[in-house]
Amino acid sequence: MALLTDLINLNLSDYTEKIIAEYIWVGGSGTDLRSKARTLPGPVTDPSQLPKWNYDGSSTGQAPGKDSEVILCPQAIFKDPFRKGNNILVMCDCYTPQGEPIPTNKRYNAAKTFSNSIVEAEETWFGIEQEYTLLQKDVNWPLGWPIGGFPGPQGPYYCAAGADKAFGRDVVDAHYKACLYAGVKISGVNGEVMPGQWEFQVGPCAAISAGDHLWIARYILERITEITGVVLSLDPKPIPGDWNGAGAHTNYSTKSMRSDGGYEVIKEAIHKLGLRHKDHISAYGQGNERRLTGRHETADIDTFVWGVANRGASIRVGRDTEKSGKGYFEDRRPASNMDPYVVTSMIAETTLLWQPN
């Protein structure tokens, strides 16, 4: 309705200094995003200048009813693409009133890993390829798929154009611009192999900011699907059978890997990751065993294999990196529902801090 849009798009800066800050946090399941908004007296650009807040943890499975306050600590600020003006989105993490990170707060330990002096000196970079599936509301069947049936087999859909092949581009394009507006380091988008499935990439981001940027990008995506009446799924294998799953391939490099002789450092790092394969897999997202089958461009979940330009591998090294003798590599194991704080910090920890016995 015209009038409702006029109100939603009111530019408050014309009338008041006040801004609206949307505080965002990860809920009790570890993948549900929650948020609420508050008014602040004026524009803020530095998270340390934002007040802490609190919420009812008993309503998100994060605290008991008798002692329900969970404290929100602002960690990163992004421009709000929905309210625009000086309004902001704030990525937060969660603490008890005594100042302890609550169990679902994965950012806390990640930040500790990234502030370790060895890790910091290596200037870790991450590029995360977030795949996701769009579902029709109420029936939870992929967007563009006939209800009670299936589309033609995979082949025509990857990077496709056309009403019979690409479903939901308005969501994807709105998301791309909204993220750029917000200050999220979104580096690209593409339509994926399974119809109704898409991917965006965030990066290269340094250290803890990779997790912040990815969570905010997920939040913006779910706000946009909410507007369009479509459901976002981060399930790693939304449809069983001859249909691709959804991953969150994590590209990684350190200063040493990016410098001359880096290829040897890369091989060494991959070797260490291979020794800790089981530990990583258990932290790389729920339900990943339905996706990592060895088919559909994955490696089997119990197998650790790496290779140059090999999309059936656990870890893929690009031809560019092999030729230059330096660069980065891609961990293809994480599922689409992984927690980027966990995955990025674990890769840094295993490759830079962990020593095999």
Next chain:
Amino acid sequence: MALLTDLINLNLSDTTEQIIAEYIWIGGSGLDIRSKARTLPGPVTDPSKLPKWNYDGSSTGQAPGDDSEVILYPQAIFKDPFRRGNNILVICDCYTPAGVPIPTNKRYNAAKVFSHPDVAVEEPWYGIEQEYTLLQKDVKWPLGWPVGGFPGPQGPYYCSVGADKSFGRDIVDAHYKACLYAGIQISGINGEVMPGQWEFQVGPAVGISSGDQVWAARYILERITEIAGVVVSFDPKPIQGDWNGAGAHTNYSTKSMRNDGGYEVIKAAIEKLGKKHKEHIAAYGEGNERRLTGRHETADINTFLWGVANRGASIRVGRETEQNGKGYFEDRRPASNMDPYVVTSMIAETTILWKP
């Protein structure tokens, strides 16, 4: 329609000094909001400069047909977010032609309480958390719920995002900006535990202005749901069963509570409120017994219980207040359909004026 919106959005300031003032009052049920508009010769920012007006009280259950004039006294001005420009919303209260407040005028006595010198010196602050439910028009079933059925159980909806979890955000966001535009001290919003239920907070506001601002915010909300074709309900328990009710938790502090040593003042105030529990409950909104069951983050209606960070209590004190030794507390008993004039003045009266 392009032409209609052009007309609705005409900026009259380009063509005339005249402004439109929407006079708003509370109707005969104590909860229904009524309004009508009039033209004034130029911009006005001070309510005392607005003319009194009158309306047909026999059409709102507030006067008999053979003596139907009810007089409107302007009390507070807000900018009109719908007409914009220099146009205004005016919160009024109602009097007989003889100058006596009519029975449904709860503002009058509240203003007397707040102007009592013992109360005024304490500068009472209020933050009211107004919960409400959005209903689909005609079927009166919550927005986002399947007609003839129910959504999945509570858990995923509080502060959620996503088309399968959050219903009606465009109304909520339009309301937030409209209230800020109007000059209402709206301090935040969030999605609530029951799907289709939302909350906004107004405050901290001093004394009588808390009631004025909450009523203005309720009016703006109902105007926006009217535009969106959705119905707003302030019923305290819209759906029976394992679904949260809707409240209007009232956060409160006085100067003494906000200063060093305030925690003792808070505890003394809570004790007084406990002694008048039944009287407060009787004034805290119709139908509250369906909501205050002891489940769904409430305390049972017959029980008076207070605690730090305890959402199952009648009165909750925040951890920060306990830690700092001063601050404010939250009366969780008022229902969503409470009259803020009544609740705010009653809390001030009991805690500051009343002696057990």
